[in-house]
Amino acid sequence: MSDNYFEKLLDSIQHKSARVGVIGLGYVGLPLAVTTAKRGFPVTGFDVAPDKIEKLEESNSYIEAVASGDLQALNASDSVDWTTDFAELSKCGVIVICVPTPLTKYREPDLSFVRQTAEVIAEHVAPGSLVVLESTTYPGTTVEVLKPIIASSGHGVGSSVFLGFSPEREDPGNASYRTATIPKIVAGDGKEAGALVQAFYENVVDKVVPVSTTQTAEAVKIAENVFRAVNIALVNELKVIFDAMGIDVWEVIDGASTKPFGFMPFYPGPGLGGHCIPIDPFYLTWRARELELSTKFIELAGEINTDMPHYVVTRLREVLDRECGIGLSRAKILVVGIAYKKNVSDMRESPSMRLMEILKGYGAHVEFLDPHVPEVPPMRDYPDLVGLRSIDTKDLEHSTFDAVLISTDHDNVDYSALLELGVPVIDTRNAIARRGLSLDNVTKA
CATH class of the missing domain: 3.40.50.720 (NAD(P)-binding Rossmann-like Domain)
Structure with a gap:
């Protein structure tokens, strides 16, 4: 049969x-x-x-x-x-x-x-x-x-x-x-x-x-995403170190990418998002614990990536204090891009949501601009942010913000209009430099 x-x-x-x-x-x-x-x-x-x-x-x-x-x-x-x-x-x-x-x-x-x-x-x-x-x-x-x-x-x-x-x-x-x-x-x-x-x-x-x-097929997918998570954690850690040294990590990566062998570029950001990379490595760590095996490397990468929103907020606080003389509790912040990656509306595990949650926890007034996400959809982890609506680019000239935080670098955002606000810009994606715009008032984070 x-x-x-x-x-x-x-x-x-x-x-x-x-x-x-x-x-x-x-x-x-x-x-x-x-x-x-x-x-x-x-x-x-x-x-x-x-x-x-x-x-x-x-x-x-x-x-x-x-x-x-x-x-x-x-x-x-x-x-x-x-x-x-x-x-x-x-x-x-x-x-x-x-x-x-x-x-x-x-x-x-x-x-x-x-x-x-x-x-x-x-x-x-x-x-x-x-x-x-x-x-x-x-x-x-x-x-x-x-x-x-x-x-x-x-x-x-x-x-x-x-x-x-x-x-x-x-x-x-x-x-x-x-x-x-x-x-x-x-x-x-x-x-x-x-x-x-x-x-x-x-x-x-x-x-x-x-x-x-x-089992092999399942392991292939896990290996793919562990590879990305670990390498992103590495460049995120390098970003923190090089920032402290006054070195532009994006320029370092561009330079290293000219080597025709032995280097693959990964890029830092405000954290990890999406349906795979922030989640899948922990499936393997859980399975390994069942076998009484440790996954120190993977778990360390997870800690680094999870901590990145806090690092970005710290940089934002420093800039506000130095350039504006105000703290987060009195600041009005515009977060640009809340989807987890550019040019999509996918909100799964977006680090932008964690950034907004942290900022609101400090008492900041937070708004966002995202041409792909007109309104924060229902989400399990961020009920207080559900229903928040995106402002329109054409309304920027009538808006007042103390700082702009670029979290997701959508292509269809008018970055020149953001610079024209004349307030500090915290750029976690190197979006301003990649477009050849003025870096006055721009801090890479």
């Missing part, structure tokens, strides 16, 4: 007749669903949020990586369905899980979304199906967490239902690489599952990179 289910599913994947269910229509799931449909598969997108489904049915995209025009074309061709009805999973030959994997307040893995999703799949999955986890997690999750739950369906895992892991590698705002063009790491729980996962993604993306086990 194993060969029968395997061969039938493989054939339906190769002929693109297998319906693909994508669970979680956020920054990872929605681009995957649209890409899969554009490559010729029938797709059903699942989400627990009715407002998302309503927008998708109306062809209104809420993510920069997906054009509303693409939604309109797919909806018109009946290539996709959008639903909150998870009973429709029974019609799917391939099910891909793209749900969040956040941290608890104690910086431990929160796999509740994965577990809940797996339980729903176990309730509805049909024999002859492939279930793939894309959510970033610690090595071992697919076989230790997902597999037992799917097995509770009564279907034989590895014989009638197959499991795989393929880590998402989305980079919001990156116009050079999209879902279809980013090489895809794939692995299955067993030989047949591996063949199915590889066959599916070979029909969706341009390049597939198979690895031996799901």
Whole structure:
């Protein structure tokens, strides 16, 4: 029977007749669903949020990586369905899980979304199906967490239902690489599952990179993000040291980047943001503790990156005291850019929110300017900031601020207008210098 289910599913994947269910229509799931449909598969997108489904049915995209025009074309061709009805999973030959994997307040893995999703799949999955986890997690999750739950369906895992892991590698705002063009790491729980996962993604993306086990695939994604987190922590520490020496860390990095080997540029900032780099390393440290192993290097990097907002605020306080003669409690501060990276609206783990929280804690009056984020959306960690609205650039000339803090360097910000305010500018992204503007009143931090 194993060969029968395997061969039938493989054939339906190769002929693109297998319906693909994508669970979680956020920054990872929605681009995957649209890409899969554009490559010729029938797709059903699942989400627990009715407002998302309503927008998708109306062809209104809420993510920069997906054009509303693409939604309109797919909806018109009946290539996709959008639903909150998870009973429709029974019609799917391939099910891909793209749900969040956040941290608890104690910086431990929160796999509740994965577990809940797996339980729903176990309730509805049909024999002859492939279930793939894309959510970033610690090595071992697919076989230790997902597999037992799917097995509770009564279907034989590895014989009638197959499991795989393929880590998402989305980079919001990156116009050079999209879902279809980013090489895809794939692995299955067993030989047949591996063949199915590889066959599916070979029909969706341009390049597939198979690895031996799901644990290896999970470790690949963790390694990628630990690498970035540690190197960003290194340049953040260098920034603090070089600032104390009166040396411009940005010039140092530019100079070092001319070496054609042995150096890769990373850039400092006000902290770490996004859905991966601030979170994923702690999945590995948690897993290592279970094995009675230490991760001193990773944890030190986390401490450095977490402390950066406090360092930036300290620099701001020094400038206000030296140049304005006022403290934070009497200061009116404009924070420029509150998305976690430039040219996107993504607010996940944005260090700008922590900066604003610290400033308000000192009694400062804080406003923000962000052309991509008109209003602070509901957030679990910053309820007091929810609903705060961005000022408009055209209102700058009628506004009075004591200092400007550039936290995210969006391209469509009028930096000249910021300088014309004539107040100190604290630039955490080297945005002013990179545009060749005057550095009078500008402090790099």
